[in-house]
Amino acid sequence: MATRETVCRHHRIRMFVLIWGILLSSGASVWGERHCQTGNFCITLSEADITAEAGLCVVIPCSFTTDKSFTPQHIVWYNKCESSTKCIDANIIFNTNKLNTEVQSLFKGRVSLLEPDVSQRNCSIIINDLTESDSGGYQLRVIQGETKGFTFTRKTTVTVKGLTQKPSVMIPPLTEGQPTTLTCTAPGLCSGSDPKFTWTWRGAGEKDSQITGNITALKTEDLTAVTQRHSSTLTFNPSAEHHNNNVTCEVSFKNNITAEETVTLNVTYLKKLVITGVTTVKDGDDLNLTCSVESFPPSVITWTKHGSIRNLTKETKIILDNNTGTATLTIRNVTVDYSGLYVCKAKLQIPTLSTHAEVNVTFLPRIFSTSGCVVQSEVLTCVCISEGFPLPTIKWPLLDAHTEYSVTTNFSNHAVNLSITVTLKDRNYTTVECISSNDIGEVKENLNVTRKVLKQYDQHGPCEVLLWIGVAAVSLIVNVICIILMMFLWHSRKKVKPNQEDRTYMSIKKTEVSSDYDVIAQPLN
Known part of the structure; x- marks a missing residue:
C-alpha cells in the first residue's frame, strides 16, 4: 500500500512539473485554489485569469475530488456557458466519452487530457492552435455511468492575446570554410498542428533572399504524450561574405499566425594580406610600407625583417578600422643596411597568414x-x-x-x-x-x-733559375775532380823506372837498292 501511494505521489509531482513547464513556455499565467461545493465535491482551478498567446497552446490545470460513492468515468469541459449552472451540449469542447459527438467543431482535435486516467482525478487539459476567439470561461463536469454527473460551478477564465513570443535561433561559432548548422525552434511546447519554417537572409543593403544550403523544413521532438518541440535546421558553408548578414527564421502557425526571429551572423575569417607602399627608396629617404588584412575578429599584425633579430615594434603603427586592420612600417633615413626582405604576419586565433616585400635602398655608386x-x-x-x-x-x-x-x-x-x-x-x-x-x-x-x-731571372721564373744554378754547381764540381785526378796520374808516372821487357827498339835496314825504305819493328834477342 505504501508503495502504491509513493508511486502516485511521484506521478502527481511529474504532472505538476509538466503543467508548469507548458504554462511557462506558452506564455500562460496561473495559480490554483481549491473550491468545494456539495460534500466532498471540490475542484482546484486557477484563481486568476490564464493568459496565453494565439498560435500556441494553453494548459488549464485542474484537479477534483468527489464523494466516495461517486466514481468518475468521464470528464466533460464546457466553454462560454450562459451561466455557471446552465451549460448545454453546444458548449462542449471536450468529452472523454468518444460515443458523444456533441463537441464544437472548432475544438475537435485541439483538446487533450494531460492524464488520460480519469480515476486519478486530474482534469488538466491542453488546448492547441489557440486563437483569440478561444478566450472565455471554462467549466468542468464529471460523469458516472450513463446519466449521473456533477457540474462544478467554479470557472477558470482564459484570455488569448496576439502572439508576441519569437522563435529561438541557435548559432554555433561560425568559421569560414567549416560547415555549420543553425537551429530554429518554434515557441511553445504544443502538440497541435505542425508549424511551417522559412529561412531567409539579407546582406548589407540587399533585399531578403533564400539562403543556399541544406534546410530541414521540420523536426518534431516528442517530449511527452501531449507536448512537442518543433524545430528546423539550416546547414551551410559560411564564408566572409556571410559576415554581418542577417538571417531570419519565420514560423507560421495555423490560422495565419506567424512569428519570426532575425539574428546577425558573425563569421570568423581571415582574408589575404596585402602590402602597399614603395619598396625602392633612396639612401637617406623614409621607408613606408603598409600591411592590410580584412578579418573578424581583428587580427594581430606584426612586421619583421628576414634574417634580422631586430624588433620593429617601435617603427610599426597599427590602425584598426572596423574589420580591416593595417600596420604601417615607417623607417626614417634609411641606409643600404635596411635593404632586404620584410615580412608581414597576421594572426587570427589559430590560423596565421604571412606575406613579404623586398625592399631595396638605392644609392649613388662609390668606387x-x-x-x-x-x-x-x-x-x-x-x-x-x-x-x-x-x-x-x-x-x-x-x-x-x-x-x-x-x-x-x-x-x-x-x-x-x-x-x-x-x-x-x-x-x-x-x-x-x-x-x-x-x-x-x-x-x-x-x-x-x-x-x-722584372729582374733578369724573372724572365725564366724562379724555378728555372734554381735549375740552372744547380747544373752549374754540378759541372764545376766534376771539372775540379777531373783536374785533381789528372795531376795525380801525371805525378805518379814520373816516379816509375823503365824495365827491359818494357823497351822497344827500332832498326832500319836497306834490303834493296831502292828509293823506298821499309820500316821493320821487331824485338831484340
Missing part, C-alpha cells in the same frame, strides 16, 4: 679604394670595383684610344668588379680614369698607375 692599375712588360692591367643600387656600370675612357684590349667583369650583390688589359705602344700613363654610374648618378676616380720592373 672602392682597392681599385688601381699596374704596368708590367708594356702591359697595362686596371681593376675598378664599384658598389651601388641599381647595380652600376663601369666605363674606361682609356679604351677609346685602343683597339685591342680584354675586359673581365664579375658581379657580387650590389658590387661590380671590372678589369681591363691593354698592350701599350709608345704610351705612358700615370693615371687611368674609371667612371661608375647608375640611375642615381655618376662618380669618377683617377686610378694611379704603378710600374713593375
